[in-house]
Amino acid sequence: MTLQQVRDLAQAIRAEVAKAIVGQDAMVDHLLVALISQGHVLLEGPPGTAKTFLAQAFSTALGLDYGRIQFTPDLLPGDILGSNLFNFQTSQFTLTRGPIFCELLLADEINRTPPKTQAALLEAMQERRVTLDGETHQLPPRFMVVATQNPIENQGVYPLPEAQLDRFLFKLLVPYPDEAEEARIVATYGSRSGPQKPADLGVTPVSNAQMLATASAALDHVTVADEITRYVVRLVRATREHSELAVGASPRAAVMLANAARARAALEGRAYVIPDDVKALAVSVLRHRLTLSPAAEIEGRDVEALVAELIDATQAPR
Incomplete structure (x- = not known):
């Protein structure tokens, strides 16, 4: 396919x-x-x-x-x-x-x-x-x-x-x-x-x-450049170094984020991953893997907002 x-x-x-x-x-x-x-x-x-x-x-x-x-x-x-x-x-x-x-x-x-x-x-x-x-x-x-x-x-x-x-x-x-x-x-x-x-509403198998x-096998044709790989790693590692996060994301999160970015590129018909693929999926991949520090919880900080800040602060490849 x-x-x-x-x-x-x-x-x-x-x-x-x-x-x-x-x-x-x-x-x-x-x-x-x-x-x-x-x-x-x-x-x-x-x-x-x-x-x-x-x-x-x-x-x-x-x-x-x-x-x-x-x-x-x-x-x-x-x-x-x-x-x-x-x-x-x-x-x-x-x-x-x-x-x-x-x-x-x-x-x-x-x-x-x-x-x-x-x-x-x-x-x-x-x-x-x-x-x-x-x-x-x-x-x-x-x-x-x-x-x-x-x-x-x-x-x-x-x-x-x-x-x-x-x-x-x-x-x-x-x-x-x-x-x-x-x-x-x-x-x-x-x-x-x-x-x-x-x-009952007309939904049929397609x-x-x-x-x-076969569609999943087509992901083999999607290229992840070294710059994108390093971008994913920097973003995930930044969650472990943030002062307001007690627990950051695991290496499995980085692997999953890269694979998901490949899938998003394939669904759009592209043979390569771009930084926007990573940015579009990062919050959904990371939000349930992060734990706020006690101080951040007291201040009412939001995990999704912290991930958005990390995305903005992490330099993406051009």
Whole structure:
């Protein structure tokens, strides 16, 4: 698949998702970048902002095997991964696969389950496999997690562990729509009764797993110049040296940012990465990997604002 074909495929996916989702173009663009670069996405926002429906519409347009887990306080790791059950007819244990065995997993309200259950996703998200009773089971090579959560300050939620957060390529903050978009939402859905599915609104698959694998392989044709690589490294290292940040970004963050920039370039049909690719994705890649210092928290500093300051202060290649 050529880079122009990758761009055309992305446009087709955007068009299908737009049949069900009003606005949120930036969210869809980031989901496409994560898809092509084989990363995971965490969507955070207040209830009712279509986080779950966005993931469903995105999955429908992709034509992937879709799984959904509703995270609750009493959810156990076995409810996600599955378990080995004894078959009395064969006198053998048989694997009963959990909902994680799919190509695109919606982890709905992931912060409503305790950290022990959240940790069941760690191996799956990093290595695309799960281990049950000492036996390793491979997940689909394009396995992708789209998780949703409500803001931490709401009641009845558990903060995600740092190791879990670091496995997400992006953390996206889903905003309320503007007035014009909200009017379109009410006009579209206010006349309908009952829950809606993306297919009810005309969303149809425009790709499949093989096409998406070919699109990801096209990233091999995207060049990252040495100057861009050094720019990414300088930006990430600056987070570890900032006086208002207690914890900076890891080397994995630098790798993910570079790969995401390559994917963004490919989705625009370019065979090379430019500094604007890095700048456009840096906040989404870094915001969930940074921890404010106690003094910065007292002063009410904002992580996103600090990242924006670092982007401005870090010299980009021409």
